[in-house]
Amino acid sequence: MNGTRDIYEAETADDEGEFDPLEAATLLDQTRARAQRRLDMRSPWLSLLGAAVVLVAFGALWLSVRGQHPYTGPTAAGLLVMYGILVGWIVVVTKTHRRATAGLSGRSIRQQRAYGAAVVAALVCVSVFQGVLKHDGVSNAIVYGIYPPTAQLIVLGTLGAAIAAGREDWPGFGVGIAIGLVAAGSAFAGPIGVWLSDGVGCCVAVLGYSAAQAWLRHR
Amino acid sequence: MATTPVTLDELDPLIHVPARLRIVATLAALSDGDALSFTRLQEMIELTPGNLITHLRKLEDAGYVSTVKTGNGPASRTSVALTHRGRAALEAYTETLRGLLGGLDTARPRTSTPQAAPRPLPT
Numbered sequence: 001m002n003g004t005r006d007i008y009e010a011e012t013a014d015d016e017g018e019f020d021p022l023e024a025a026t027l028l029d030q031t032r033a034r035a036q037r038r039l040d041m042r043s044p045w046l047s048l049l050g051a052a053v054v055l056v057a058f059g060a061l062w063l064s065v066r067g068q069h070p071y072t073g074p075t076a077a078g079l080l081v082m083y084g085i086l087v088g089w090i091v092v093v094t095k096t097h098r099r100a101t102a103g104l105s106g107r108s109i110r111q112q113r114a115y116g117a118a119v120v121a122a123l124v125c126v127s128v129f130q131g132v133l134k135h136d137g138v139s140n141a142i143v144y145g146i147y148p149p150t151a152q153l154i155v156l157g158t159l160g161a162a163i164a165a166g167r168e169d170w171p172g173f174g175v176g177i178a179i180g181l182v183a184a185g186s187a188f189a190g191p192i193g194v195w196l197s198d199g200v201g202c203c204v205a206v207l208g209y210s211a212a213q214a215w216l217r218h219r
Numbered sequence: 220m221a222t223t224p225v226t227l228d229e230l231d232p233l234i235h236v237p238a239r240l241r242i243v244a245t246l247a248a249l250s251d252g253d254a255l256s257f258t259r260l261q262e263m264i265e266l267t268p269g270n271l272i273t274h275l276r277k278l279e280d281a282g283y284v285s286t287v288k289t290g291n292g293p294a295s296r297t298s299v300a301l302t303h304r305g306r307a308a309l310e311a312y313t314e315t316l317r318g319l320l321g322g323l324d325t326a327r328p329r330t331s332t333p334q335a336a337p338r339p340l341p342t
Contacts, residue, residue, distance in 0.1 A: 019235055019236065019237060021227065021230070021316055021319045021320060022320065023237075024230075024235060024237075024240060024316060025316050025320055027237060027240055027241065027244075028240060028244050028313065028316070031240070031241045031244035031245055031264075032244045032245075032247065032248055034263075035244065035245040035247075035248035035263060036248045038263060039248055039249065102256075102259055103255050103256030103258060103259025103260070104249070104253060104254075104255060104256075104259070105253065105254050105255075105256070105298055106249075106250075106252050106253035106254050106300070107250060107251070107252030107253055108249075108250045108252070108253050109253070
């Protein structure tokens with residue numbers, strides 16, 4: 001011990017002693033802040049990592065389709081990089097989530113499971129519809145170019161915004177809406193440019209979210 | 220019109236104890252309808268199991284927390300949650316503290332020393 005331990009760490013064996021209101025207010029403030037941090041899986045660092053993942057994953061797909069004439073879609077190497085990064089990201093998020101929610105039970109856990117199921121269902125629907133487009137003879141530029149990132153990001157962004165609004169997580173709401181708008185606007189960039197535009201746009205949006213989280217934590 | 224000054228006696232004695240304040244403040248960080256396992260609560264507030272049980276019993280007797288035990292034997296698990304009464308008691312306690320510290324400049328920046336002025340109390 002260095003003699004500067006904070007009030008949170010000060011153990012009181014006999015609890016009926018003197019307890020100054022100022023100390024109580026500090027302890028209350030520290031305990032609440034510490035508990036909220038430990039129970040919340042969201043962190044500026046995780047968001048920062050998310051921004052990098054988005055940029056690298058979409059960047060790999062853009063590099064794999066750049067210069068294609070006619071457009072055939074992302075190559076196997078590009079998809080491998082994207083899925084590899086995505087799997088790594090899912091592992092990190094899952095571990096962080098498990099650590100934050102260890103020992104937690106009740107309504108919010110049930111809600112999180114329902115949200116997760118809704119997101120998976122939405123992504124499955126997007127993929128099924130992609131199959132329908134292919135089946136109906138729509139060009140590769142749409143089926144493997146404009147449609148996948150646009151539809152998936154619009155669904156994920158707006159669904160995320162709705163979930164964040166339910167929790168009154170306004171930075172989360174903002175980034176969800178921003179991702180939806182970036183996805184819709186990027187569709188104008190065409191089947192090749194859409195990957196780059198989505199990657200850069202979503203990366204900037206998530207970086208903004210990370211900055212907002214950091215500011216809220218330290219204000 | 221003169222207002223009656225807040226006194227120390229008005230602080231809820233059940234909460235105005237460091238260990239129990241930490242328990243209640245930690246449980247208050249959960250969303251309504253959520254519970255925390257005994258083990259996680261103990262890990263978060265760094266109390267010995269015996270100490271925690273003693274304080275939880277006092278809080279449970281007052282109706283501030285509820286505990287639910289599920290399962291049997293080694294697989295059993297005790298979950299602890301703040302009741303509506305406990306949440307209201309913490310809010311009242313926070314208000315009383317705010318009244319007691321009202322004369323202090325709560326906008327002063329927080330320092331790392333225990334005697335520093337607290338940040339504005341959460342509402």
